[in-house]
Amino acid sequence: MSQSDTLTPLIVDLAKREKKHQVVCEACALYRLCLPLGLHRDDLVVLDQLVKRRQSYKRKQDLFTTNDTFSALYVVRSGSFKTTISTSNGREQVTGFYFPGEFIGLDAIHMPSYQSNAIALESSSVCALPFDNLQQVGERLPRLQIQLLTRLSRELAGDKSFMLLLGKKTAEEKLATYLISLSKRFQDRGFSAQDFRLTMSRNDIANHLGLAVETISRVLTKFQGLGLVVINGKDISLKDITKMEALCG
Amino acid sequence: MSQSDTLTPLIVDLAKREKKHQVVCEACALYRLCLPLGLHRDDLVVLDQLVKRRQSYKRKQDLFTTNDTFSALYVVRSGSFKTTISTSNGREQVTGFYFPGEFIGLDAIHMPSYQSNAIALESSSVCALPFDNLQQVGERLPRLQIQLLTRLSRELAGDKSFMLLLGKKTAEEKLATYLISLSKRFQDRGFSAQDFRLTMSRNDIANHLGLAVETISRVLTKFQGLGLVVINGKDISLKDITKMEALCG
DNA sequence: CATTTCTCTTGATCTAGGTCAATGAAATTA
DNA sequence: TAATTTCATTGACCTAGATCAAGAGAAATG
Incomplete structure (x- = not known):
């Protein structure tokens, strides 16, 4: 609904740009921080078509909730998000905050559903990278996979040092x-x-x-x-x- | 040294098996738990040649230490390991324990050097997956990358719920x-x-x-x-x- | 724009789990 | 196998930070 509203003009824009051999991601202010970095031109054109841009969320709105079907990874475009997980008896832990260029949902890649809740802290927008077929995307864009691996690894390292903070x-x-x-x-x-x-x-x-x-x-x-x-x-x-x-x- | 000692006979063994279209990984007791799962036969032969098997460590021996050059991922074959990180002033946090079939070093994939210390808790052995050229390996074995992505994602999810434990x-x-x-x-x-x-x-x-x-x-x-x-x-x-x-x- | 509802701050008090100390039990070394 | 060192247990006491309480701002809502 609000998604297709904002998406329609962008798809048109995307088509226009492609004729001119331009790529939306290249024009993005987050280009330097975001996923495409390190991809070749050809890859970028493919990625560009996969990504659903500029989905908007307002303060306190859920990006996804635990047990929602895993359908996409998200990159923050603007604003900020928090992620949380909960114990069965309702206690909650804020597991992270996410700012522009950062990925949300990396902990769900292997799973049928999301493992956490992601909530906008203010009016925010994201790019979605649909992941219904990880295998296929991966074979088409091996460099994208390396980027993902890198991101995942970096977040893992961050979480390990966060353990040091929490524990010591x-x-x-x-x-x-x-x-x-x-x-x-x-x-x-x-x-x-x-x-x-x-x-x-x-x-x-x-x-x-x-x-x-x-x-x-x-x-x-x-x-x-x-x-x-x-x-x-x-x-x-x-x-x-x-x-x-x-x-x- | 101790590494090449144990490795030599295995390389011979490996060559023999390959003539018979056998693959060492397939014969491993950990096969069901380990990386190769989900790989095709052809991939497995490639993986099999990459892996350095059965490196042994005794109790309290380091598998690697923070700032060692990142050269390989490890899968525990037998025994167990712990990983730790430290504050500048010497406080230490045990960030995880690792048992057969589990990966060590996933938090260093994007880095020039390891981000933690890994120490054997008892007499243990590992398989090493050399990673000097992640890019090349990835393009050759896209399914291996998906396996890695899955592993990384699973460990990330585990660490997030460990945050819940530590914090709440x-x-x-x-x-x-x-x-x-x-x-x-x-x-x-x-x-x-x-x-x-x-x-x-x-x-x-x-x-x-x-x-x-x-x-x-x-x-x-x-x-x-x-x-x-x-x-x-x-x-x-x-x-x-x-x-x-x-x-x- | 008034009101209800959150959010933040500060003070007073309490407690879960840390620290210190002593002892015993294993494991390591000589 | 004795000696040394490391590891685990238990008790006594203490403290960092939690909880409770109350008031003051903000900000959402009608």
Whole structure:
């Protein structure tokens, strides 16, 4: 519905571009960060036709939910998402936050259905890479597979170091590590490493880091007292990144 | 050195088998659990030649260490391994335990060097899948790549639910979840789901679960008091798996 | 634009599990 | 097989961070 609305003009646009030997992905602002990087021109044309662009989601809207049929991988185009999983008795863990150029759904590739919930934190959009036939796509685009393997591996490595955070770090170290990680990711995306907006709630941050909301508040207040950050609601400014890095443990 | 010692006769063996259109992997006891599953006959012959078999490691010996050049993925053939990562100031997190048929090193695929340390918990052996040219291997064996993608995705999903454990579960739930997870893995490997040996130390378990050794001891003692388990040093017997599953939260 | 509902902050109190200490049991080494 | 070292268990005590409570902003909703 909202999907086909936004998609129709793009398919036309896509056809036009192809005549001119242009490729939509090449024109995308995320090109440098996204999947196509490293693909050859021919591959890119194929990829370009596979991808469903610019599906929009508003704040709190689900991209997918645990047990939904696995149909596609998603790349964030704009905005941000969180993913969560739950215990049978209802406790929930925020397993990650996702920003433009990052993949959502990689943990479901082998499965008939998604393994987590993905929810928009603000008005956001994604590109969908349909995966009804992984085998076929893979044989057609081996380099795409290598890209996926790389992405998956990188996320795995990230999750391993997140285990170190959850298992071994103090509240202050956890929050410092989290802020530095956000800062780096924003910088990679061409935004300020110093000033950014926390699109997720304090509750989401707390949950993700294995802490209580109150602890997040207290530590942020403490960091502000130390002159490490200036906080204004959801906006944060890192005043001494070096010192903050030293606090990561 | 010890590697080529054990390898030489196997290469001869390999050549012999190939003349008879046999493939070493097919004869392996782990065949059902391991990588080749889903590969076609032709692929299997190629894979078979790539794999370096039966490298042996003794207790506490490193398979690799953080920053070693990434050269191969490993599949456990026998025994068991743990992987760890560390903070700059020396705190260590056990990020996983690996049993026969499981992959080690998947988090390093995109990297020039390994991202963690892998250490044998007992006398163990592995098959190595050299990865000096992922691109080339991938184009030659697209189905192998799909297998890898699947493995990686599965490990990622496992790590996400481990985050739930680390972030949201109590000491009892953590240990119950861990024991049930081991039980399932042993069962998948054709061993008893009820009686098995904890090849890792209490310290390793505690570290992995984000707890203190003393807590592991206390909870195990409590579980034994409840008649849920019988413990004899490193041997454990799950006396009521259903009840234990209910404790996982 | 008023109201209801979330979200954030701060303070007071509590507790799960950590730390410290001592002892015993295994395993390793000599 | 004794000696040394490492590993596991148990008890006593302590603390980081959770929980509870209350109020103040924001922001969604009618």
